[in-house]
Amino acid sequence: MSNNLMAGKRGLIMGLANDKSIAWGIAKALADAGAELAFSFQGEALKKRVGPLAEQLGSDILVECDVASGDSIQTLFETLRTHWDSIDFVVHAIGFSDKSELRGRYVDTSRENFKTTMDISVYSFTAVCKEAAAMMNEGGSLLTLTYYGAEQVMPHYNVMGVAKAALEASVMYIAEDLGKDGIRCNAISAGPIKTLAASGIGDFRYIMKWNELNSPLRRNVTQEEVGKAALYLLSDLGSGTTGETLHVDAGYHVVGMKAVDAPDIDVVTKRKE
Numbered sequence: 001m002s003n004n005l006m007a008g009k010r011g012l013i014m015g016l017a018n019d020k021s022i023a024w025g026i027a028k029a030l031a032d033a034g035a036e037l038a039f040s041f042q043g044e045a046l047k048k049r050v051g052p053l054a055e056q057l058g059s060d061i062l063v064e065c066d067v068a069s070g071d072s073i074q075t076l077f078e079t080l081r082t083h084w085d086s087i088d089f090v091v092h093a094i095g096f097s098d099k100s101e102l103r104g105r106y107v108d109t110s111r112e113n114f115k116t117t118m119d120i121s122v123y124s125f126t127a128v129c130k131e132a133a134a135m136m137n138e139g140g141s142l143l144t145l146t147y148y149g150a151e152q153v154m155p156h157y158n159v160m161g162v163a164k165a166a167l168e169a170s171v172m173y174i175a176e177d178l179g180k181d182g183i184r185c186n187a188i189s190a191g192p193i194k195t196l197a198a199s200g201i202g203d204f205r206y207i208m209k210w211n212e213l214n215s216p217l218r219r220n221v222t223q224e225e226v227g228k229a230a231l232y233l234l235s236d237l238g239s240g241t242t243g244e245t246l247h248v249d250a251g252y253h254v255v256g257m258k259a260v261d262a263p264d265i266d267v268v269t270k271r272k273e
C-alpha cells in the first residue's frame with residue numbers, strides 16, 4: 001500500500017526496540033509513504049537490534065539517546081543537525097516504569113518510581129518537542145503514544161496511567177505553544193499490543209483478551225494500524241488536527257460494559273489453557 005504522503009519529509013523515530021515495537025509499525029508506514037527516517041535507541045545493547053531494522057527502511061542515521069538525560073537529548077539533536085538542516089516530524093514511542101509497580105495497588109507507588117515514570121514517560125516528550133521544534137519549519141508534526149489507562153482505571157496500569165494522563169495534558173499545552181509556528185502535536189491512544197514494554201504489565205494477556213471480546217470491532221489492533229493513524233497525523237492529511245488524542249483501539253474507549261455476546265473471561269482463559 002505504498003503512497004507518496006511523506007515524500008520529501010524527514011523525521012526521527014524514538015523508541016524502537018524490536019520488530020514488535022509500536023515504533024516499528026509507525027516507521028514502516030512512514031517509510032512506505034516516502035519518508036526519510038532517523039532512529040534513536042536507548043543503549044548499546046539495543047543497537048544490534050535497531051541497526052538492521054533501520055537498514056531495512058533505508059536509514060543509516062542511528063543515534064544513541066537515553067531520554068533520562070537532558071545532555072543525551074541535546075546531543076541527539078546536535079547529531080541530527082550534522083545530517084539534516086531541518087526536520088519535519090518526531091515520533092516519541094517511549095515509556096518506562098518499574099515493572100514491580102505495574103501490578104498490585106497504585107496507592108503503593110514509591111516516590112522514586114513515580115518520579116522516574118513521569119520523567120521518562122512524560123517530561124522526555126516535552127524536552128524532545130522543544131529541541132525538535134527548533135529544527136522544524138511550518139508543517140512540522142510531533143507524535144507520542146498513550147493508553148486508555150490515562151482516562152479510566154485499568155488493572156495494573158497504576159502509575160503509568162497517571163503518567164499517560166499527564167502526557168495527554170502535555171500534548172495539549174505543547175499544541176498551544178507551538179501551534180503559532182505551524183507545528184502540530186498529537187497523541188495516539190493505542191489499544192493493547194503485545195510488545196516488550198507491555199509484557200511488564202501484570203495480567204497483560206487478560207487485558208488483551210478482554211479487549212478482543214469487548215471492543216466494538218471484537219478484536220485487538222496491530223502495530224500496522226497504529227502506523228496508518230500515525231501517517232495521517234504526521235502527513236498533510238492531518239494538517240487541521242492538533243492537541244488531539246486519537247484512539248486506535250478497535251473502539252474500546254466507547255464501551256461502558258461487557259458485551260452481551262462476550263463469554264465469561266474465566267471460561268475463555270480456562271478453555272485456552
Ligand SMILES: NC(=O)c1ccc[n+]([C@@H]2O[C@H](COP(=O)([O-])OP(=O)(O)OC[C@H]3O[C@@H](n4cnc5c(N)ncnc54)[C@H](O)[C@@H]3O)[C@@H](O)[C@H]2O)c1
Pocket residue numbers: 014015016017018020021022023041042046065066067068092093094095096120145146147148189190191192193194195196197198
Ligand atoms: N503495547 C501497548 O499495548 C501500548 C498501548 C498503548 C500505548 N503504548 C505506548 O507505546 C509506546 C511504545 O511502547 P511499545 O509498547 O512499543 O514497547 P517497546 O518496549 O517496544 O518500546 C518502548 C521503548 O521505550 C524505550 N525507552 C524506555 N526508557 C527509555 C529511555 N530512558 N531512553 C530512551 N528510550 C527509552 C525502550 O528502549 C523501547 O524502545 C510507549 O509509550 C507505550 O506506553 C503501548
